[in-house]
Amino acid sequence: MGAVIPHVRLSIPATKLCSAGILLITHWGMSGPATLKLSSYAARFLHERHYHCPISINWTGKTNQQKVAEDLLHQQRLHPQKQMSTTKVFELPTRVWHYLLQRSTLNPDTRWCDLGKKALHKLVEVLTNDGYLVEGKGTFKEEFVTCGGVSLQSIYANTLESKVIPGLYFAGEILDVDGITGGFNLQAAWTTGYVAGKSAASTFGRESEH
Numbered sequence: 055m056g057a058v059i060p061h062v063r064l065s066i067p068a069t070k071l072c073s074a075g076i077l078l079i080t081h082w083g084m085s086g087p088a089t090l091k092l093s094s095y096a097a098r099f100l101h102e103r104h105y106h107c108p109i110s111i112n113w114t115g116k117t118n119q120q121k122v123a124e125d126l127l128h129q130q131r132l133h134p135q136k137q138m139s140t141t142k143v144f145e146l147p148t149r150v151w152h153y154l155l156q157r158s159t160l161n162p163d164t165r166w167c168d169l170g171k172k173a174l175h176k177l178v179e180v181l182t183n184d185g186y187l188v189e190g191k192g193t194f195k196e197e198f199v200t201c202g203g204v205s206l207q208s209i210y211a212n213t214l215e216s217k218v219i220p221g222l223y224f225a226g227e228i229l230d231v232d233g234i235t236g237g238f239n240l241q242a243a244w245t246t247g248y249v250a251g252k253s254a255a256s257t258f259g260r261e262s263e264h
């Protein structure tokens with residue numbers, strides 16, 4: 055609870071859906087940029103599965119398991135007599151590191167020199183491919199942006215006028231446009247609002263001339 059992990063990779067197993075960045079562990083679940091990005095990329099996939107699916111966390115941000123093992127072995131060479139729990143690895147907060155050691159069935163008091171090959175392998179697996187289950191969305195319905203909306207095929211891109219109902223213009227979130235958080239959605243709302251407004255005004259101007 056209340057932990058920030060700076061470099062994670064989140065992925066949904068058996069799909070190409072993944073994201074990287076900061077992970078925030080809160081008292082209501084996972085959040086932070088990596089989570090928000092993945093929920094944006096996977097919006098349709100998650101919706102179809104009623105927000106229930108497996109998720110894999112790579113706590114190190116490194117894609118190469120061999121490299122992660124080498125980093126751990128480096129720690130072993132540096133501090134053979136030190137307890138593993140007292141070493142800072144992969145910029146993980148201490149509580150998270152302790153939790154992951156336990157999740158790897160390692161006693162946090164274990165000294166680096168006592169880390170055997172099998173235990174190292176298990177630890178690398180937990181650090182790079184730690185499985186959890188997504189069991190729903192945020193509790194407070196605090197979604198920032200809605201995926202889906204009026205199909206882009208049904209509007210003229212340069213005016214945002216409906217191809218189905220002439221004289222009807224769409225802008226903002228009602229369109230099937232969504233971006234990751236960081237200002238893209240507001241920018242889309244402002245830009246499409248400007249275009250739709252100008253187009254509607256010029257149509258209205260043309261009509262009132264006749």
Ligand SMILES: Cc1cc2nc3c(=O)[nH]c(=O)nc-3n(C[C@H](O)[C@H](O)[C@H](O)COP(=O)(O)OP(=O)(O)OC[C@H]3O[C@@H](n4cnc5c(N)ncnc54)[C@H](O)[C@@H]3O)c2cc1C
Nearest residue numbers: 196197198199225226227228235236237238239240241243
């Ligand atoms: C908590 C939160 C945080 C966000 N943070 C970011 C961010 O950091 N960066 C970013 O880019 N985007 C962010 N967004 C998304 C962004 O705010 C929206 O994508 C954007 O505001 C959409 O603009 P819009 O004009 O299409 O819709 P809205 O801003 O939702 O405007 C729709 C308006 O229509 C009104 N309305 C609805 N029904 C009716 C009706 N029947 N009659 C009359 N009026 C009606 C509503 O009251 C509202 O004022 C965030 C959204 C939320 C909820």
